[in-house]
Amino acid sequence: MEGVSFGGLSLGSGQLGNLLNSSSSTTTPKKYLTHTACFSKLHTVQQVHEFLAQRIRIPNEEMRLWNFRDESNPALIEEDSATMEKVGIVEEQSILIEIRNKDLSWPEEMSLLAKNKQDKYKQVISEGGVTGLSNLGNTCFMNAAVQCISNTQPLTLYFKTDSYLHELNMSNLDGMKGHIARRYGELVNDLWSGTAKSIAPLKLRWTIAKYSRTFNDSQQHDSQELLSFLLDGLHEDLNRVRQKKYVELKDSDGRPDEEVAKEAWDSHLVRNQSVVVDLFQGLLKSQVRCKHCGNTSVRFDPFTFLSLPLPMESSMHIEIIVVRIDGSVPLKYGLRLNLDDKYRTLKRELAELCNLSAEQLLLVEIAGAMVKSFPQDNQKVRSFVGAYAYEIPLVQDDTKRRTRKSKTQSHPK
Incomplete structure (x- = not known):
């Protein structure tokens, strides 16, 4: 466990304006000690962040944490999955809680920007x-x-x-x-x-x-x-056309595509001419055919973006660490499962790789230093970090044990 002091800060919109307009001096946001707490060095940044947000009643997205070990050079803590030890938090250290301004800016960031503005030509x-x-x-x-x-x-x-x-x-x-x-x-x-x-x-x-x-x-x-x-x-x-004229497009009427495309592009340029048109726009051909008469109509429409379909993943990759009951070194296994598979399937395939039975595996989701959940066999598999499978003793069925005991009593030696 380690003790950590937390400070809060506030900065109004007027102070933000002073920060951006001042060239001779840098206004530092006000900071003051608000809380003292103890956390494990194995707690993740996200766990600490969520605890503080709930404790001081501030939405997660309206609060950020800074490593304030060096007050002259604070560092924003951005790795949610990293532990407190990994991000460099030590015993009795101060951490800064930054509260977002009403204009959506961040006080400490604006302060650093104003400070760096003075030295920007040195960088x-x-x-x-x-x-x-x-x-x-x-x-x-x-x-x-x-x-x-x-x-x-x-x-x-x-x-x-x-x-x-x-x-x-x-x-x-x-x-x-x-x-x-x-x-x-x-x-x-x-x-x-x-x-x-x-x-x-x-x-x-x-x-x-x-x-x-x-x-x-x-x-x-x-x-x-x-x-x-x-x-x-x-x-x-940046449109070079000052007065946009109305343009009516003609039907293709079986004309060659080159002729129809040129006519459509020329009509587009009557109303639109800019560097964006020169660099980013083109024509997209669409064709409609009547099923009854067989007539085909061809159009060329200007576009800036083309949406391309991407194949959807039909499977997921799961990494899970198996911890043996004999205390041997844990091994990590990788499994590829269908999106609709349940944990029952995961246990069965993992058991084959481990030379164990599925009944000997206990699935556990671990986050930081805490057990987060015990996935059940009938639940759908989801990808998560911190998946463990512990080998447990194989427990015999009570009915079989009672049957074996009664046979022993009826046939004494």
């Missing part, structure tokens, strides 16, 4: 494009999408050379008055400047939240949906 990176994006709450889905298109070199070159400033379409009713394009352009230039190890995409995030209610919360979202919204916003903000 020169020789190669551009290797700068990371700080996670502003649950914004990893946005960061992944931004890093993806940021590494599309023709688009990045377009923004790095400020070519986008000459094509901003401020009057497009379908656009966002150039705000998305400007914020993304500023972010790309920062990412490829090579002057910081990581930056916070605050302006882009706030602009996206302003124009989309879908992303105006602290929840996780689909990265592809964000990418679609971002590319669509960039396209409309």
